[in-house]
Protein backbone atom coordinates (compact mmCIF):
# COMPACT_ATOMS: atom_id res chain seq x y z
CA UNK A 617 0.00 0.00 0.00
CA UNK A 618 1.37 3.43 -0.83
CA UNK A 619 2.63 5.65 1.95
CA UNK A 620 0.37 8.60 1.19
CA UNK A 621 -2.74 6.48 1.61
CA UNK A 622 -1.46 5.02 4.86
CA UNK A 623 -1.20 8.56 6.21
CA UNK A 624 -4.97 8.83 5.89
CA UNK A 625 -5.48 5.91 8.25
CA UNK A 626 -5.59 3.09 5.74
CA UNK A 627 -5.33 -0.31 7.33
CA UNK A 628 -5.80 -3.77 5.96
CA UNK A 629 -8.97 -4.37 7.92
CA UNK A 630 -10.65 -2.48 5.09
CA UNK A 631 -9.93 -5.02 2.39
CA UNK A 632 -10.67 -5.11 -1.27
CA UNK A 633 -8.42 -2.27 -2.27
CA UNK A 634 -7.35 -1.24 -5.72
CA UNK A 635 -4.41 0.64 -4.27
CA UNK A 636 -3.81 3.56 -6.62
CA UNK A 637 -7.49 4.38 -6.93
CA UNK A 638 -8.13 4.92 -3.24
CA UNK A 639 -9.24 8.14 -1.62
CA UNK A 640 -10.83 9.10 1.65
CA UNK A 641 -13.88 11.33 2.01
CA UNK A 642 -13.02 14.47 3.95
CA UNK A 643 -16.18 16.50 3.60
CA UNK A 644 -19.63 15.81 2.26
CA UNK A 645 -21.41 18.64 0.49
CA UNK A 646 -24.77 17.82 -1.02
CA UNK A 647 -23.84 16.09 -4.28
CA UNK A 648 -20.15 16.70 -4.16
CA UNK A 649 -17.48 15.12 -2.02
CA UNK A 650 -14.13 16.55 -1.04
CA UNK A 651 -11.68 13.69 -1.07
CA UNK A 652 -7.98 13.16 -0.47
CA UNK A 653 -5.50 10.61 -1.75
CA UNK A 654 -3.01 11.52 0.96
CA UNK A 655 -1.24 14.04 -1.26
CA UNK A 656 -3.85 16.11 -3.03
CA UNK A 657 -7.40 17.03 -2.23
CA UNK A 658 -10.02 17.27 -4.93
CA UNK A 659 -13.73 17.12 -5.55
CA UNK A 660 -15.58 14.05 -6.67
CA UNK A 661 -19.11 13.08 -7.57
CA UNK A 662 -20.84 9.74 -7.77
CA UNK A 663 -20.66 7.81 -11.02
CA UNK A 664 -23.87 6.95 -12.85
CA UNK A 665 -23.27 3.28 -12.18
CA UNK A 666 -22.96 4.01 -8.48
CA UNK A 667 -26.24 5.93 -8.46
CA UNK A 668 -27.99 3.12 -10.30
CA UNK A 669 -26.81 0.55 -7.83
CA UNK A 670 -27.34 2.46 -4.61
CA UNK A 671 -30.55 1.37 -2.94
CA UNK A 672 -30.51 2.89 0.53
CA UNK A 673 -28.99 5.95 2.14
CA UNK A 674 -26.49 3.64 3.81
CA UNK A 675 -24.89 2.98 0.44
CA UNK A 676 -23.83 6.61 0.03
CA UNK A 677 -20.42 7.89 1.09
CA UNK A 678 -19.93 9.72 4.37
CA UNK A 679 -17.01 11.54 5.90
CA UNK A 680 -14.33 8.98 6.79
CA UNK A 681 -15.34 6.55 4.06
CA UNK A 682 -12.82 4.97 1.74
CA UNK A 683 -13.79 5.14 -1.89
CA UNK A 684 -12.56 3.72 -5.14
CA UNK A 685 -12.26 6.66 -7.49
CA UNK A 686 -11.25 7.51 -10.99
CA UNK A 687 -9.53 10.80 -11.68
CA UNK A 688 -10.89 12.80 -14.57
CA UNK A 689 -8.87 14.66 -17.18
CA UNK A 690 -9.40 17.78 -15.12
CA UNK A 691 -6.89 17.03 -12.38
CA UNK A 692 -9.08 18.64 -9.76
CA UNK A 693 -11.99 16.26 -10.27
CA UNK A 694 -12.85 12.60 -9.90
CA UNK A 695 -15.77 10.18 -9.89
CA UNK A 696 -16.54 7.74 -7.10
CA UNK A 697 -17.26 4.23 -8.27
CA UNK A 698 -17.52 2.38 -5.01
CA UNK A 699 -17.55 2.80 -1.26
CA UNK A 700 -15.34 0.23 0.46
CA UNK A 701 -16.71 -1.92 3.27
CA UNK A 702 -16.63 0.04 6.53
CA UNK A 703 -14.93 -1.12 9.67
CA UNK A 704 -17.16 1.11 11.79
CA UNK A 705 -20.05 3.43 11.08
CA UNK A 706 -22.19 5.96 12.89
CA UNK A 707 -25.77 5.78 11.74
CA UNK A 708 -28.54 8.20 12.46
CA UNK A 709 -32.13 8.03 11.45
CA UNK A 710 -32.89 10.01 8.34
CA UNK A 711 -35.25 12.92 8.80
CA UNK A 712 -38.94 12.21 8.45
CA UNK A 713 -40.84 9.06 9.17
CA UNK A 714 -38.77 6.72 7.07
CA UNK A 715 -36.94 4.13 9.09
CA UNK A 716 -33.95 4.52 6.94
CA UNK A 717 -30.55 4.98 8.50
CA UNK A 718 -28.07 7.51 7.25
CA UNK A 719 -24.31 7.33 7.70
CA UNK A 720 -22.91 10.19 9.73
CA UNK A 721 -19.27 9.12 9.72
CA UNK A 722 -17.34 5.98 8.90
CA UNK A 723 -14.14 4.13 9.75
CA UNK A 724 -13.67 5.74 13.13
CA UNK A 725 -11.35 4.03 15.61
CA UNK A 726 -11.98 6.09 18.71
CA UNK A 727 -14.69 8.47 19.83
CA UNK A 728 -13.97 11.29 22.24
CA UNK A 729 -17.12 11.78 24.27
CA UNK A 730 -16.68 15.39 25.31
CA UNK A 731 -18.24 16.87 28.44
CA UNK A 732 -17.33 19.96 30.39
CA UNK A 733 -16.35 19.83 34.05
CA UNK A 734 -18.02 23.09 34.98
CA UNK A 735 -21.54 21.83 34.44
CA UNK A 736 -23.36 19.00 36.09
CA UNK A 737 -22.94 15.83 34.16
CA UNK A 738 -25.92 14.51 32.26
CA UNK A 739 -25.39 10.87 33.11
CA UNK A 740 -28.17 9.63 30.88
CA UNK A 741 -26.80 11.44 27.88
CA UNK A 742 -23.37 10.02 28.64
CA UNK A 743 -24.87 6.54 28.58
CA UNK A 744 -26.38 7.24 25.19
CA UNK A 745 -23.13 8.48 23.75
CA UNK A 746 -21.30 5.42 25.01
CA UNK A 747 -23.98 3.17 23.61
CA UNK A 748 -23.86 4.90 20.24
CA UNK A 749 -20.09 4.55 20.17
CA UNK A 750 -20.05 0.82 20.88
CA UNK A 751 -22.87 0.40 18.43
CA UNK A 752 -20.77 2.00 15.69
CA UNK A 753 -17.90 -0.39 16.22
CA UNK A 754 -15.55 2.27 17.63
CA UNK A 755 -14.19 2.57 21.20
CA UNK A 756 -15.05 5.43 23.56
CA UNK A 757 -12.80 7.76 25.55
CA UNK A 758 -14.43 10.27 27.91
CA UNK A 759 -12.85 13.73 27.65
CA UNK A 760 -13.70 16.20 30.41
CA UNK A 761 -12.97 19.79 29.39
CA UNK A 762 -12.51 23.12 31.18
CA UNK A 763 -10.29 21.72 33.89
CA UNK A 764 -9.04 25.27 34.45
CA UNK A 765 -12.51 26.40 35.48
CA UNK A 766 -13.27 23.69 38.00
CA UNK A 767 -12.26 22.89 41.55
CA UNK A 768 -10.53 19.60 42.43
CA UNK A 769 -13.76 18.62 44.24
CA UNK A 770 -15.82 19.11 41.06
CA UNK A 771 -13.32 17.04 39.13
CA UNK A 772 -13.42 14.20 41.65
CA UNK A 773 -17.21 14.24 41.80
CA UNK A 774 -17.70 14.24 38.06
CA UNK A 775 -15.10 11.57 37.41
CA UNK A 776 -16.83 9.36 40.00
CA UNK A 777 -20.16 9.92 38.21
CA UNK A 778 -18.65 9.08 34.85
CA UNK A 779 -17.00 5.95 36.18
CA UNK A 780 -20.35 4.63 37.27
CA UNK A 781 -21.80 4.66 33.77
CA UNK A 782 -18.67 4.38 31.63
CA UNK A 783 -17.43 1.05 32.86
CA UNK A 784 -13.86 0.43 31.76
CA UNK A 785 -13.78 3.54 29.56
CA UNK A 786 -10.65 5.75 29.80
CA UNK A 787 -11.31 9.22 31.25
CA UNK A 788 -9.08 12.21 30.56
CA UNK A 789 -9.52 15.68 32.10
CA UNK A 790 -8.12 18.57 30.08
CA UNK A 791 -8.07 22.30 29.56
CA UNK A 792 -7.88 23.58 26.02
CA UNK A 793 -6.89 26.97 27.46
CA UNK A 794 -3.94 26.01 29.69
CA UNK A 795 -3.07 22.80 27.86
CA UNK A 796 -3.30 20.77 31.04
CA UNK A 797 -4.00 17.09 30.34
CA UNK A 798 -3.16 17.38 26.64
CA UNK A 799 -0.19 15.05 26.87
CA UNK A 800 -2.42 12.36 28.35
CA UNK A 801 -5.03 12.98 25.66
CA UNK A 802 -2.46 12.64 22.88
CA UNK A 803 -1.98 9.01 23.90
CA UNK A 804 -5.42 8.40 22.46
CA UNK A 805 -4.52 10.15 19.22
CA UNK A 806 -1.89 7.95 17.61
CA UNK A 807 -0.80 8.55 14.03
CA UNK A 808 -3.13 7.08 11.39
CA UNK A 809 -5.98 6.48 13.80
CA UNK A 810 -9.27 8.23 13.19
CA UNK A 811 -10.90 9.95 16.14
CA UNK A 812 -14.33 11.56 16.13
CA UNK A 813 -15.79 14.03 18.61
CA UNK A 814 -19.20 13.61 20.17
CA UNK A 815 -20.73 15.99 22.70
CA UNK A 816 -23.34 18.66 23.33
CA UNK A 817 -23.05 22.25 22.22
CA UNK A 818 -20.72 24.43 24.24
CA UNK A 819 -18.65 21.71 25.88
CA UNK A 820 -15.58 22.85 23.97
CA UNK A 821 -15.28 20.59 20.92
CA UNK A 822 -14.24 23.30 18.46
CA UNK A 823 -11.80 24.79 20.96
CA UNK A 824 -10.27 21.36 21.44
CA UNK A 825 -9.97 20.77 17.70
CA UNK A 826 -8.18 24.08 17.30
CA UNK A 827 -5.89 23.32 20.17
CA UNK A 828 -5.02 19.91 18.78
CA UNK A 829 -4.41 21.22 15.30
CA UNK A 830 -2.20 24.05 16.46
CA UNK A 831 -2.93 27.72 16.14
CA UNK A 832 -1.83 28.18 12.53
CA UNK A 833 -4.13 25.49 11.23
CA UNK A 834 -7.37 26.73 12.73
CA UNK A 835 -7.82 29.19 9.87
CA UNK A 836 -8.28 26.25 7.57
CA UNK A 837 -11.37 25.02 9.36
CA UNK A 838 -13.53 27.07 7.07
CA UNK A 839 -12.02 27.12 3.66
CA UNK A 840 -13.36 29.38 0.99
CA UNK A 841 -14.16 27.87 -2.35
CA UNK A 842 -15.24 29.42 -5.62
CA UNK A 843 -18.38 27.70 -6.84
CA UNK A 844 -19.31 27.21 -10.50
CA UNK A 845 -20.67 30.75 -10.74
CA UNK A 846 -17.45 32.17 -9.32
CA UNK A 847 -19.03 33.06 -6.01
CA UNK A 848 -17.19 32.36 -2.84
CA UNK A 849 -18.90 29.93 -0.54
CA UNK A 850 -17.66 28.74 2.79
CA UNK A 851 -16.96 25.06 3.03
CA UNK A 852 -16.96 23.46 6.40
CA UNK A 853 -14.23 20.91 6.83
CA UNK A 854 -15.14 17.72 8.62
CA UNK A 855 -11.88 15.80 8.72
CA UNK A 856 -8.47 17.13 9.74
CA UNK A 857 -4.99 15.66 9.84
CA UNK A 858 -3.24 16.52 13.07
CA UNK A 859 0.45 17.49 13.16
CA UNK A 860 1.24 14.06 14.69
CA UNK A 861 -0.60 12.26 11.89
CA UNK A 862 -3.82 11.35 13.70
CA UNK A 863 -7.08 12.06 11.90
CA UNK A 864 -9.79 14.07 13.57
CA UNK A 865 -13.44 14.07 12.53
CA UNK A 866 -15.69 16.86 13.74
CA UNK A 867 -18.97 16.76 11.87
CA UNK A 868 -22.26 18.40 12.79
CA UNK A 869 -24.05 15.13 12.04
CA UNK A 870 -22.59 13.56 15.15
CA UNK A 871 -24.77 15.87 17.21
CA UNK A 872 -27.99 14.48 15.86
CA UNK A 873 -27.30 10.85 16.58
CA UNK A 874 -30.19 8.70 17.53
CA UNK A 875 -30.23 5.12 18.53
CA UNK A 876 -30.05 2.52 15.87
CA UNK A 877 -29.85 -1.22 16.33
CA UNK A 878 -27.89 -1.27 19.53
CA UNK A 879 -28.71 -4.78 20.72
CA UNK A 880 -25.17 -5.86 21.46
CA UNK A 881 -24.02 -2.41 22.52
CA UNK A 882 -26.63 -2.32 25.27
CA UNK A 883 -24.92 -5.27 26.96
CA UNK A 884 -21.61 -3.44 27.03
CA UNK A 885 -23.04 -0.15 28.22
CA UNK A 886 -25.20 -1.68 30.91
CA UNK A 887 -22.97 -4.58 31.77
CA UNK A 888 -23.63 -4.06 35.49
CA UNK A 889 -27.37 -4.57 34.94
CA UNK A 890 -26.85 -7.39 32.48
CA UNK A 891 -24.77 -9.18 35.14
CA UNK A 892 -27.65 -8.84 37.60
CA UNK A 893 -30.16 -10.06 35.04
CA UNK A 894 -28.18 -13.27 34.65
CA UNK A 895 -28.74 -13.94 38.32
CA UNK A 896 -32.53 -13.55 38.22
CA UNK A 897 -34.31 -16.80 39.08
CA UNK A 898 -36.36 -16.86 35.87
CA UNK A 899 -34.66 -16.48 32.52
CA UNK A 900 -37.60 -14.46 31.18
CA UNK A 901 -37.76 -12.25 34.27
CA UNK A 902 -39.30 -8.84 33.57
CA UNK A 903 -37.60 -7.44 36.70
CA UNK A 904 -40.94 -6.31 38.01
CA UNK A 905 -42.65 -8.38 40.69
CA UNK A 906 -41.16 -11.80 40.00
CA UNK A 907 -39.74 -13.68 42.98
CA UNK A 908 -35.97 -14.07 42.98
CA UNK A 909 -35.41 -10.98 40.84
CA UNK A 910 -31.82 -9.93 41.38
CA UNK A 911 -32.42 -6.52 39.75
CA UNK A 912 -35.19 -5.60 42.21
CA UNK A 913 -32.97 -6.83 45.01
CA UNK A 914 -30.11 -4.58 43.87
CA UNK A 915 -32.52 -1.63 43.60
CA UNK A 916 -33.78 -2.22 47.13
CA UNK A 917 -30.24 -2.53 48.48
CA UNK A 918 -29.18 0.66 46.71
CA UNK A 919 -26.59 -1.22 44.62
CA UNK A 920 -28.35 0.00 41.50
CA UNK A 921 -30.02 3.38 41.18
CA UNK A 922 -33.60 3.67 39.99
CA UNK A 923 -32.50 6.28 37.37
CA UNK A 924 -29.99 3.94 35.77
CA UNK A 925 -32.48 1.09 35.72
CA UNK A 926 -35.15 3.33 34.14
CA UNK A 927 -32.68 4.52 31.56
CA UNK A 928 -31.84 0.89 30.74
CA UNK A 929 -35.53 0.05 30.33
CA UNK A 930 -36.15 3.10 28.21
CA UNK A 931 -33.28 2.33 25.86
CA UNK A 932 -34.50 -1.23 25.53
CA UNK A 933 -37.98 -0.02 24.64
CA UNK A 934 -36.61 2.37 22.04
CA UNK A 935 -34.46 -0.31 20.50
CA UNK A 936 -37.36 -2.76 20.42
CA UNK A 937 -39.47 -0.11 18.69
CA UNK A 938 -36.76 0.58 16.10
CA UNK A 939 -36.39 -3.11 15.46
CA UNK A 940 -40.12 -3.56 14.90
CA UNK A 941 -40.11 -0.70 12.41
CA UNK A 942 -37.17 -2.21 10.55
CA UNK A 943 -38.73 -5.66 10.47
CA UNK A 944 -41.91 -4.18 9.10
CA UNK A 945 -39.98 -2.42 6.39
CA UNK A 946 -38.12 -5.61 5.49
CA UNK A 947 -41.42 -7.52 5.24
CA UNK A 948 -42.83 -4.85 2.98
CA UNK A 949 -39.79 -4.92 0.73
CA UNK A 950 -39.99 -8.69 0.48
CA UNK A 951 -43.66 -8.44 -0.47
CA UNK A 952 -42.93 -5.85 -3.16
CA UNK A 953 -40.11 -7.96 -4.54
CA UNK A 954 -42.45 -10.90 -5.04
CA UNK A 955 -45.10 -8.71 -6.56
CA UNK A 956 -42.53 -7.57 -9.09
CA UNK A 957 -41.36 -11.11 -9.82
CA UNK A 958 -44.88 -12.37 -10.37
CA UNK A 959 -45.64 -9.41 -12.62
CA UNK A 960 -42.58 -10.20 -14.71
CA UNK A 961 -43.54 -13.84 -14.94
CA UNK A 962 -47.07 -12.95 -16.03
CA UNK A 963 -45.74 -10.65 -18.73
CA UNK A 964 -43.35 -13.30 -19.92
CA UNK A 965 -46.03 -15.92 -20.40
CA UNK A 966 -48.81 -13.63 -21.55
CA UNK A 967 -47.90 -13.82 -25.22
CA UNK A 968 -47.25 -17.50 -25.53
Ligand SMILES: Nc1nc2c(ncn2[C@@H]2O[C@H](COP(=O)(O)OP(=O)(O)OP(=O)(O)O)[C@@H](O)[C@H]2O)c(=O)[nH]1
Pocket residue numbers: 761762763764765790791792793794815816817818819820821822823824
Ligand atom coordinates in the same frame (compact mmCIF):
# COMPACT_ATOMS: atom_id res chain seq x y z
N1 LIG B 1 -12.05 27.92 30.49
C1 LIG B 1 -12.19 27.14 29.45
N2 LIG B 1 -13.06 27.44 28.49
C2 LIG B 1 -13.18 26.63 27.43
C3 LIG B 1 -12.44 25.43 27.29
N3 LIG B 1 -12.79 24.82 26.15
C4 LIG B 1 -13.73 25.59 25.58
N4 LIG B 1 -13.97 26.70 26.34
C5 LIG B 1 -14.94 27.76 26.06
O1 LIG B 1 -16.25 27.21 25.99
C6 LIG B 1 -17.06 27.86 25.01
C7 LIG B 1 -17.64 26.84 24.04
O2 LIG B 1 -16.59 26.19 23.36
P1 LIG B 1 -16.74 25.58 21.89
O3 LIG B 1 -15.42 25.00 21.55
O4 LIG B 1 -17.32 26.56 20.96
O5 LIG B 1 -17.81 24.43 22.16
P2 LIG B 1 -18.40 23.37 21.12
O6 LIG B 1 -18.53 22.10 21.84
O7 LIG B 1 -17.60 23.36 19.87
O8 LIG B 1 -19.81 23.97 20.84
P3 LIG B 1 -20.70 23.83 19.51
O9 LIG B 1 -19.87 24.32 18.38
O10 LIG B 1 -21.90 24.66 19.78
O11 LIG B 1 -21.03 22.37 19.42
C8 LIG B 1 -16.12 28.87 24.35
O12 LIG B 1 -16.38 30.12 24.93
C9 LIG B 1 -14.73 28.38 24.71
O13 LIG B 1 -13.79 29.42 24.78
C10 LIG B 1 -11.49 25.12 28.36
O14 LIG B 1 -10.80 24.09 28.36
N5 LIG B 1 -11.44 25.99 29.39
Ligand SMILES: [Zn+2]
Pocket residue numbers: 893896897901902903904906908909910911912
Ligand atom coordinates in the same frame (compact mmCIF):
# COMPACT_ATOMS: atom_id res chain seq x y z
ZN1 LIG C 1 -35.28 -9.87 37.34
